[in-house]
Amino acid sequence: MSEDESAVTKLVSVDFEIFGYVQGVCFRMYTEKKGLQLGLVGWVKNTHGGTVVGQVQGPADMVEKMKVWLSKEGSPSSRISKATFTNQRAIDKLEVSGFKTRF
Incomplete structure (x- = not known):
């Protein structure tokens, strides 16, 4: 397996917190x-x-795309002022299934 292939299949987990106008705008x-799309x-x-928190897990390249989306795009009506990403780590297998909104 080449180095590029292992980067694609490497699984990572990262926690996030999104600041700004992110509640009441369908952000979750x-x-x-x-x-799910990624x-x-x-x-x-x-x-x-007033923030939104969560965790994403999956292939490293897709997690990176999600981080960009969370920090720059978000929902159409949201206004993101800051995004923090913590506890990023390599994982052997996915620790959760599906993508869920928690209350």
Whole structure:
């Protein structure tokens, strides 16, 4: 297997928190939809502090695309001021299934 192929198949997990105008604008629904479109698993939920938090897992290249989407695009009506990504780590297998909104 070439180095490029192993980069594609390497699984990673990352936690995120999105700041700005991200609640009441379907941010969670769009995040779930985008995650599934990229073939990722994870979860997303609103916080009492007005942010959106969650976790995504999947192939490293797709997780990177999701990070860009979370920090720059989001839902059509959202206004993202900041996105933080923490606890990024390599994983041997996916630890969650599907992509869910938590409450």
